[in-house]
Amino acid sequence: MEKRTSANIKDVAALANVSTATVSRYLNGNLARMSTATAERVKDAIEKLKYVPNSAARQMITKSSQLVALIVANTDDYFSTELFKGISSILETSGYVATMFDSDSDIHREQSLLATVNRHTFDALIVQPFSSPAEITDIMRRDIPIVIVDRETPGSPWPQVVTNNFEAAREATTYFVDQGYTHFIVLTSELDAATNRRERYRGILAAASHVDVVEVSESSYNHKAVHQQLTTLLTASNERTVIFALKERWLLEFVPNLVLQGYLDNTRATATGFADTSTARRLEPRMKLISQDPFLLGASAAEVMVNELTGHPERNRPVVIVPAKFG
Amino acid sequence: MEKRTSANIKDVAALANVSTATVSRYLNGNLARMSTATAERVKDAIEKLKYVPNSAARQMITKSSQLVALIVANTDDYFSTELFKGISSILETSGYVATMFDSDSDIHREQSLLATVNRHTFDALIVQPFSSPAEITDIMRRDIPIVIVDRETPGSPWPQVVTNNFEAAREATTYFVDQGYTHFIVLTSELDAATNRRERYRGILAAASHVDVVEVSESSYNHKAVHQQLTTLLTASNERTVIFALKERWLLEFVPNLVLQGYLDNTRATATGFADTSTARRLEPRMKLISQDPFLLGASAAEVMVNELTGHPERNRPVVIVPAKFG
Numbered sequence: 001m002e003k004r005t006s007a008n009i010k011d012v013a014a015l016a017n018v019s020t021a022t023v024s025r026y027l028n029g030n031l032a033r034m035s036t037a038t039a040e041r042v043k044d045a046i047e048k049l050k051y052v053p054n055s056a057a058r059q060m061i062t063k064s065s066q067l068v069a070l071i072v073a074n075t076d077d078y079f080s081t082e083l084f085k086g087i088s089s090i091l092e093t094s095g096y097v098a099t100m101f102d103s104d105s106d107i108h109r110e111q112s113l114l115a116t117v118n119r120h121t122f123d124a125l126i127v128q129p130f131s132s133p134a135e136i137t138d139i140m141r142r143d144i145p146i147v148i149v150d151r152e153t154p155g156s157p158w159p160q161v162v163t164n165n166f167e168a169a170r171e172a173t174t175y176f177v178d179q180g181y182t183h184f185i186v187l188t189s190e191l192d193a194a195t196n197r198r199e200r201y202r203g204i205l206a207a208a209s210h211v212d213v214v215e216v217s218e219s220s221y222n223h224k225a226v227h228q229q230l231t232t233l234l235t236a237s238n239e240r241t242v243i244f245a246l247k248e249r250w251l252l253e254f255v256p257n258l259v260l261q262g263y264l265d266n267t268r269a270t271a272t273g274f275a276d277t278s279t280a281r282r283l284e285p286r287m288k289l290i291s292q293d294p295f296l297l298g299a300s301a302a303e304v305m306v307n308e309l310t311g312h313p314e315r316n317r318p319v320v321i322v323p324a325k326f327g
Numbered sequence: 328m329e330k331r332t333s334a335n336i337k338d339v340a341a342l343a344n345v346s347t348a349t350v351s352r353y354l355n356g357n358l359a360r361m362s363t364a365t366a367e368r369v370k371d372a373i374e375k376l377k378y379v380p381n382s383a384a385r386q387m388i389t390k391s392s393q394l395v396a397l398i399v400a401n402t403d404d405y406f407s408t409e410l411f412k413g414i415s416s417i418l419e420t421s422g423y424v425a426t427m428f429d430s431d432s433d434i435h436r437e438q439s440l441l442a443t444v445n446r447h448t449f450d451a452l453i454v455q456p457f458s459s460p461a462e463i464t465d466i467m468r469r470d471i472p473i474v475i476v477d478r479e480t481p482g483s484p485w486p487q488v489v490t491n492n493f494e495a496a497r498e499a500t501t502y503f504v505d506q507g508y509t510h511f512i513v514l515t516s517e518l519d520a521a522t523n524r525r526e527r528y529r530g531i532l533a534a535a536s537h538v539d540v541v542e543v544s545e546s547s548y549n550h551k552a553v554h555q556q557l558t559t560l561l562t563a564s565n566e567r568t569v570i571f572a573l574k575e576r577w578l579l580e581f582v583p584n585l586v587l588q589g590y591l592d593n594t595r596a597t598a599t600g601f602a603d604t605s606t607a608r609r610l611e612p613r614m615k616l617i618s619q620d621p622f623l624l625g626a627s628a629a630e631v632m633v634n635e636l637t638g639h640p641e642r643n644r645p646v647v648i649v650p651a652k653f654g
Binding site: 043046065067069075076078081082084085088097099100101102104113116120121138141223252253256257260278279282283285 | 428
């Protein structure tokens with residue numbers, strides 16, 4: 001419920017005897033470098049004039065909201081939230097504000113959120129998608145800049161900023177093979193649901209011969225049952241075995257018990273995987289992990305987006321690779 | 328950049344020979360229970376009519392965006408993201424969509440985000456605030472429903488949904504005192520920055536006599552230095568000692584090394600604190616913890632908000648308490 005008013009920011013600045021920039025700083029809550037007296041004058045002028053910055057009206061004219069929508073797969077993942085922080089840090093230097101939507105790893109939910117973004121006056125969209133480019137194009141009927149992040153999306157008409165999932169997984173697998181590990185247990189969410197998981201799996205297959213897969217459903221899984229599956233596979237052969245988690249969540253969920261119960265001695269068996277938090281490293285300090293840099297991934301996506309928004313779009317829809325680190 | 332058009336949803340429904348509800352489902356990406364033929368007809372009609380749902384224009388008329396802004400302290404905290412999921416789950420049943428902003432535990436940043444929410448056509452605001460009610464009122468010049476969540480905010484003119492921080496901390500402390508623990512090391516972020524931390528600290532002081540405090544700066548801290556501080560305090564006295572983390576992050580950060588190095592044997596010394604993830608429980612399965620239910624906290628805040636939005640505001644601005652569990 002916005003109050004209607006005819007006063008504009010110039011009227012407020014004039015009445016308060018300050019610059020419109022000062023009024024704008026006040027409206028943005030940047031009171032840090034503003035004297036209390038000035039802030040008071042601006043506040044009084046705003047109240048006297050019943051001035052309300054009317055974004056809906058302004059958007060009708062400028063068609064700009066300065067808001068950038070981010071749709072991530074799961075806000076519970078440190079990866080998603082660091083992505084958000086990286087995106088925000090860069091966008092804000094260009095006067096944009098990022099806001100995050102959660103698809104909860106559900107493609108229908110993602111498509112409903114895409115429709116919400118399409119219906120509202122967001123200036124741009126950064127998405128970590130489950131949907132295909134065709135599905136996204138069908139829903140996003142407004143012509144706003146889009147950047148794909150994290151999920152390699154073949155045939156995307158938009159720029160992509162992703163990790164070298166295949167290479168990083170192959171490199172790590174090769175390291176363990178050189179160490180004499182021959183058996184790999186891939187611990188993952190549904191492989192078919194996301195391209196980056198499939199790329200990681202392909203990277204492991206490219207370097208290892210004996211590979212088992214344990215798929216865990218993100219929505220419903222039984223910790224005991226999965227733990228049992230893992231210990232059975234760990235004890236089935238005499239080979240030196242690596243549990244390879246394609247997602248940090250599963251590393252945090254299952255490795256502590258395996259360590260406590262003595263299954264992971266870092267000789268007969270060890271664990272590795274994609275993990276970004278300091279918690280994962282402290283579970284078993286000797287464990288080697290693949291770290292992406294989600295903050296950097298987000299910052300890079302935002303840099304591409306700023307170019308799109310300021311009319312300097314990247315040529316021929318590039319795929320920007322942010323390499324992961326192993327060690 | 329919205330395309331202008333005069334066609335409306337009725338025109339699309341008529342041309343596609345479907346109900347407006349079907350068009351709406353299509354626009355919302357809910358294609359699950361829709362035949363491909365129907366979806367195709369709606370798509371063709373939308374393209375033929377160059378129909379674009381123009382939210383800015385609609386908002387000028389209905390003054391409603393169906394968007395609810397959530398401002399949390401730190402999206403990296405599982406607490407904040409579960410809060411978001413709880414809020415989303417309830418709001419969506421009433422046709423609202425929640426979107427999350429991150430104040431990054433910075434009061435100036437929070438106030439800048441409040442100004443952003445004020446300037447745009449969000450229908451409502453749920454905030455986990457650092458700012459005082461007076462500061463929030465100064466910035467939020469639009470008359471939209473506001474609900475405070477998680478942070479007890481004395482003198483709030485808005486409903487609050489919070490945890491029983493004082494009681495939960497006192498109850499846990501009393502348990503350990505009864506077990507013969509006499510020395511408590513409070514591990515926390517800056518105590519003065521947030522009311523819920525102060526309430527938890529007060530709860531510990533209400534039940535314990537010998538209490539030390541180790542404050543960790545969220546923005547910049549040295550893991551080794553804090554670890555050193557803790558081990559020094561742990562070995563300073565012969566008393567049975569409890570490390571009491573007021574924030575899960577610090578439990579995850581410092582407990583694993585203390586366990587590995589044998590400082591926490593659950594007899595001479597143990598650890599407890601506020602922690603919600605399964606990871607925290609698996610660090611040391613014998614550890615007793617205080618669990619809030621951030622999802623329930625969010626869902627409860629959303630229930631209060633839906634009442635505000637549907638014109639059934641709670642009487643006399645209630646404080647809804649969602650109790651934490653210890654064990």
